[in-house]
Amino acid sequence: MNVLETRHVTMRFGGLTAVDDLNIVIEEGEIVSLIGPNGAGKTTCFNVITGIYQPTEGEVFFYGEKLNGKRPDQVASIGISRTFQNIRLFKTMTVLENVLCATHFNRHSGLFSNILHLPNALKEEGLNRDKALKILDEVGLAQYADWKATSLPYGLQRRLEIARALVSEPKLLLLDEPAAGMNPKESDELADFIFEIKDKFHITVFLIEHHMKLVMKISDRIYVTQYGKTIAMGTPEEIRNNPLVIQAYLGEEG
């Protein structure tokens, strides 16, 4: 079953075409990467999938359900979670509270039971707290639960953002440059971490990344974009040997 499918998705900002006729298919359980030079339209692609932008043309499907017209919170509530290129944590809250926020949409108790702290609301809060603590434990942040989120070191902030994305038990996880600012050792750890959460949470992962070593190591398939256009798609081996890619992407760096 296709988890995600974009059909002829185009996103224009005025005269600029950030994403041009994008056709991506991701199957259940895959780890798929999207790579390309700066300004290639990768983040814009995530923003279209998650409903921040409505595509100028084309359609997006999630398990066959059309996402066009849905707001970001609706997209999140049907099982797509994401992280951001420039980390976005709730800065006045603790690590635990950051994770708890992502359980809000899934609540069964109403406003009044929550204000009055009625038993059903308290019970739900307790369950959510346990769940959040369990996730924090799994990503290795349990000991920081009561820290201010922004007082964590950079690498752990990234982990926290992933923990927050995972607590709602999504089916698809979108990671926007999770290794940005990490040294080679940290990015190796991140690769293991992504494998680990993929198996533990039975999720499909779609990620944008610049660190080629990481991409080659973890991806089942890779899409390469340039100026909004997809110029190649294939396994890491195929991409490594694709002359177009070498010219457009790797050539630029090396």
Next chain:
Amino acid sequence: MEKKNNAIFQRILENRNKVLTIVFLALIMVIVGNLKPWFGSYWVRVFNTCCIYSMVTMSMNLVNGCTGIFTMGSPGFMCIGAYTTAILTLTPEVKDAVYYLSPIAPWLRELNTSFPVALLLGGLFAAIAAFIIGFPVLRLSGDYLSIATMAFSEIARVIMLNAQSITNGPIGITKIKNHVTVWVAFMALVSVYVLLRLLMRSTYGRALKAVRDDPVAAEAIGIPLFRTKMTSFIISGFIAGIAGGLLASLVGTIDANQFVYSYVNQFLLMMILGGNGSMTGSILGSFVITTALEVFRFMDEPIDFGFWKYPGIGGMRMVLFSISLMLIVLFWEHGIMGSNEFSWDRIIERVKKLVSSIRGLFKRKEEQA
């Protein structure tokens, strides 16, 4: 025997905060109960006003401080609550006397409810108004949103000013019975404070803060922005409506011009002085400023300094008030509480620090000696 004493002492220590809260509340209640004999009825009135203003400030803080949307609609909501309470608590006979220029609409004349019912209905109408104006207004952002809410206050005022057969127009409504005793004001304040604190501790409170801290991230984890803002706005309108009703009853007369849009500045100052996002701060800010405005009343009247006669300039204290708003915003933007709430742990920590620093001072003197 000694062991038993120790056990009791241990229990008290474990529940230190609870014990402190009970003692503190008891103390406050003794003061509130003896306000009149100890301070006289003038200060009772000031205290009641402080309580009501605290409610308005907290309602404003819920939206502005906790949800991060800068609204200025409090006067409008208070206006709706005040008129509702005033009209519903006047008896038909009194209404005839009050609406002497042109009579009240017949269906309204007969409407007469008890004070609590009138208050709740006032809050409800204000909440409905919040719901209705929320649709266009909460989709705006930044300055546009503030201006739109200010416009709402003006619209509410102008409607009240002109709906002659309902609101008695520019004459206003008089002879409103005063139901606001010290206990009514105090209990209203405490209930609003407790409810808002409970709200902010719940998952809904976290959602409000998430929207304030980072709307993009909040939406990406499934928190609907518009709905969340609307919830906060409606609760805020409800509380401001009730406060308006209490104010009408306390003052005894209302007139639409009392709720001019710039009335909001006062609550803004109280909120900022107390600390943006702190309900405890809102109460402190309201009490400090309301009391200060009373104390500084002498500035509007002539004073003889002996060498110089100050002629007494009407509105002088408002000038002082505006200057202090500017100074606070410039130099003390976190206010009294920052975004923290009242907590014994923090107070005790502060006291301990103070004590140890004083001790340190003495020690140094000893060493020198």
